[in-house]
Structure formats: C-alpha cells, structure tokens
Amino acid sequence: MIVGDGSDRLRAQLEAGELISLVERAKVLDPPRVPFIFMRMWVVINHKDQETMSMNSLLSEIYRTGIVTSAEGEEIQAFPAGVDRQLAEALYRLVRESKAKRTLEIGMAYGISSLAICQGLKDNGGGWHVAIDPNQSIGYKSIGKLNLQRIDFADSFELYEEPSHLALPDLLRQGRTFDLVFIDGMHMFDYVILDFFYTLRLVPVGGYIFMDDICYPGLKSAFAFICRNFKNIVSSVMITGRFCILQKIGEDNRDWQYYKPFESFFSEDD
Numbered sequence: 001m002i003v004g005d006g007s008d009r010l011r012a013q014l015e016a017g018e019l020i021s022l023v024e025r026a027k028v029l030d031p032p033r034v035p036f037i038f039m040r041m042w043v044v045i046n047h048k049d050q051e052t053m054s055m056n057s058l059l060s061e062i063y064r065t066g067i068v069t070s071a072e073g074e075e076i077q078a079f080p081a082g083v084d085r086q087l088a089e090a091l092y093r094l095v096r097e098s099k100a101k102r103t104l105e106i107g108m109a110y111g112i113s114s115l116a117i118c119q120g121l122k123d124n125g126g127g128w129h130v131a132i133d134p135n136q137s138i139g140y141k142s143i144g145k146l147n148l149q150r151i152d153f154a155d156s157f158e159l160y161e162e163p164s165h166l167a168l169p170d171l172l173r174q175g176r177t178f179d180l181v182f183i184d185g186m187h188m189f190d191y192v193i194l195d196f197f198y199t200l201r202l203v204p205v206g207g208y209i210f211m212d213d214i215c216y217p218g219l220k221s222a223f224a225f226i227c228r229n230f231k232n233i234v235s236s237v238m239i240t241g242r243f244c245i246l247q248k249i250g251e252d253n254r255d256w257q258y259y260k261p262f263e264s265f266f267s268e269d270d
C-alpha cells in the first residue's frame with residue numbers, strides 16, 4: 001500500500017501536517033518500496049546543518065534577502081511565490097542522488113525551484129531542464145529565465161510559455177521523457193490531476209514525481225486520489241506537511257473500470 005489504507009495513524013499525521021519520516025513509513029510500507037537512496041536522502045535533508053544551500057550562491061543570496069532582481073535591476077519579493085529552502089534542498093538532493101539528467105518543472109515563477117534543480121544537474125555533470133509557465137514574461141518579468149542565465153544554465157534550458165494542459169501533451173507527442181518532474185503550477189484540483197496524468201506518461205518506471213503544496217485544498221484532494229488509485233503505479237517515498245516525493249514503480253495497468261473512492265481519505269471536515 002502507499003499511504004492510508006487502514007493506517008489511521010499515518011492519516012492523522014498527514015492531516016496534522018506532521019513530517020512523516022521514512023523510518024516510520026517503513027513500518028507501514030513494503031520495505032522494498034522504500035528505496036535505499038531515500039533513506040540516505042532523508043538523513044541528508046533532515047540534517048540540521050544548512051550547508052547544502054551553499055550549493056548555489058545566487059540561491060543563498062535569494063534566501064538571505066528574500067529578493068530577486070529583474071534585468072532592469074528592479075528588486076522584487078521572491079516569496080511566497082518561490083519554494084522554501086527545505087523544499088529547494090530536497091529538490092537539489094533528489095536530482096543529485098537520483099543522478100537525474102532530464103528534468104521538467106510545471107510552474108517556474110522567479111525560478112527558485114529551477115535554480116535548485118539546475119544546480120543539481122550541473123553538479124551531476126550536465127543535463128537538460130524544461131520549464132512550463134504561461135506567465136514567465138509578463139507576470140514574472142522573465143526573472144526565472146534570467147536566473148538560469150545567471151548560473152550559466154541558459155543553454156541547457158527550454159521554456160514552454162503556455163499552460164501545462166497545452167505544453168504537456170506536446171512533450172508527450174514528441175516522445176520526451178524526464179527522470180524527475182516537479183509539479184508546482186496551477187493549484188486547482190483539475191489542473192493538478194491533469195499535470196499528474198501527463199507526468200505519469202512522461203516519467204519512466206524508476207523516475208520521480210515531486211509535488212509541492214499538498215496542504216492546499218485542491219492538491220490535498222488530488223494527492224488523496226493519487227494515493228488511493230495509483231498504489232501499484234507510484235510509491236510515496238517522502239511526505240512532509242508541504243510536499244511529497246513519489247517514485248513511479250510500475251506501468252499503469254489498472255482495469256478500465258478501476259476506481260477507489262478517495263473522498264474519505266482525509267476526515268469529513270477537511
């Protein structure tokens with residue numbers, strides 16, 4: 001099983017937004033479903049020492065000041081749009097430990113998550129990053145793109161400046177695959193389900209799906225749906241009150257009428 005399915009304790013922890021450690025989860029999950037890599041990663045990202053953000057000086061500076069800068073020198077608040085430091089570290093570590101080469105993110109904004117992912121690719125010896133964001137030029141003044149230029153990653157980066165429901169089918173049609181997909185775009189239930197649907201087809205078995213903001217109502221329901229209905233297809237390897245990391249463990253071979261109700265995954269008053 002993935003999360004839930006008879007585990008009241010896990011469900012309560014999820015509702016409370018508590019961090020669920022792999023050690024606890026390993027008692028509930030099939031041990032083979034918890035890759036060793038994440039046992040190590042868990043230790044690394046929970047280590048109190050915050051040295052990991054020194055992985056990238058621009059990112060360190062953004063976390064120190066809370067500011068990103070446009071091409072014209074305008075200073076803009078990077079948060080709350082950008083991911084927090086813990087998530088950026090988890091992204092970086094995931095890219096590094098999984099030795100990812102091709103990554104995709106849905107929702108780039110000022111490029112905070114992009115910086116963590118792309119620094120990981122650089123430190124892996126190189127790679128290719130694709131970002132999807134319909135608002136990059138106007139809403140975010142192209143600062144996400146600019147930040148990747150600032151770390152010399154512009155030549156290994158591709159932007160789809162359109163909504164994910166248009167860009168993802170294109171990528172699929174092109175036969176593209178990604179070792180890791182980070183979902184942080186539109187936060188409504190239907191959009192997230194679409195993002196997950198296409199992501200599952202863009203990630204090979206063994207690849208990773210990282211979802212931010214699973215505490216938001218739309219994402220929380222989408223996550224409950226995924227946990228209930230995709231338990232043989234994705235395995236949850238890390239969950240915090242804010243984000244989750246899933247690994248694709250098999251192809252989608254559900255029966256055509258397969259469906260597991262998920263509304264009761266969280267308590268009634270959610």
Ligand SMILES: C[S@@+](CC[C@H](N)C(=O)[O-])C[C@H]1O[C@@H](n2cnc3c(N)ncnc32)[C@H](O)[C@@H]1O
Nearest residue numbers: 082083107108109111112113135163164185186
């Ligand atoms: C929370 S922000 C992403 C933050 C970014 N990951 C970071 O760390 O800086 C959400 C992003 O989703 C983008 N977005 C909104 N609707 C979208 C859609 N339909 N498809 C893809 N991205 C979308 C927004 O333009 C915004 O950049």
